[in-house]
Every structure is written in structure tokens, then in C-alpha cells.
Amino acid sequence: DTPIGRNMMWKKVEEMVQKNTNGNYPAPNAIIECVKYGLEHPTGNDKFKFERESFAKLAATTESDALIGIFDGMTKMKKNPSGEP
Numbered sequence: 001d002t003p004i005g006r007n008m009m010w011k012k013v014e015e016m017v018q019k020n021t022n023g024n025y026p027a028p029n030a031i032i033e034c035v036k037y038g039l040e041h042p043t044g045n046d047k048f049k050f051e052r053e054s055f056a057k058l059a060a061t062t063e064s065d066a067l068i069g070i071f072d073g074m075t076k077m078k079k080n081p082s083g084e085p
Contacts, residue, residue: 010036026061030054 010032017028034054038047058064 025063027058027063030058 013032014029017032021028034047034051037050041047041050
């Protein structure tokens with residue numbers, strides 16, 4: 001567990017996220033930042049505040065609105081599979 005090893009690991013994690021999301025979703029990168037912050041600040045409540053603020057920023061994005069809309073639509077379809085209102 002060295003700074004060089006951590007940097008290599010985080011770089012690989014970020015590459016994998018980019019490959020899987022094509023940069024279209026901000027949440028995976030925010031999760032990585034929250035984990036990094038938590039590891040760098042293991043004591044106290046600062047890590048929870050950082051995570052809370054990151055979540056609030058994500059909840060206000062257009063991607064969040066779109067994904068919630070998709071989820072709501074799929075849920076409605078499951079409740080009424082025949083397509084009738």
C-alpha cells in the first residue's frame with residue numbers, strides 16, 4: 001500500500017469506469033471520489049458530509065431525471081403489462 005500503488009489502482013478503476021460508461025454517467029466517478037475521500041479522511045464525519053453533498057449534486061443532474069423517468073416508466077409497464085391505461 002504505497003502512494004504509487006494507490007495511484008495505479010485508481011487509474012485502472014477510472015479506466016474501467018470510462019470503458020463501461022463511455023463517460024455518460026456522472027455517478028460512478030462521484031462514487032470513486034467519495035471512496036477516495038473516505039480513505040483519505042478515515043476519522044470524523046467529514047467523509048459523510050462529502051458523500052451527502054456529492055449525492056445532492058448528482059440528484060440535480062439531467063442524467064438523474066432521465067434515469068428516474070425510465071425507472072418510473074418501466075415500473076408502470078410492469079404493473080400494467082397489457083398497455084391499457
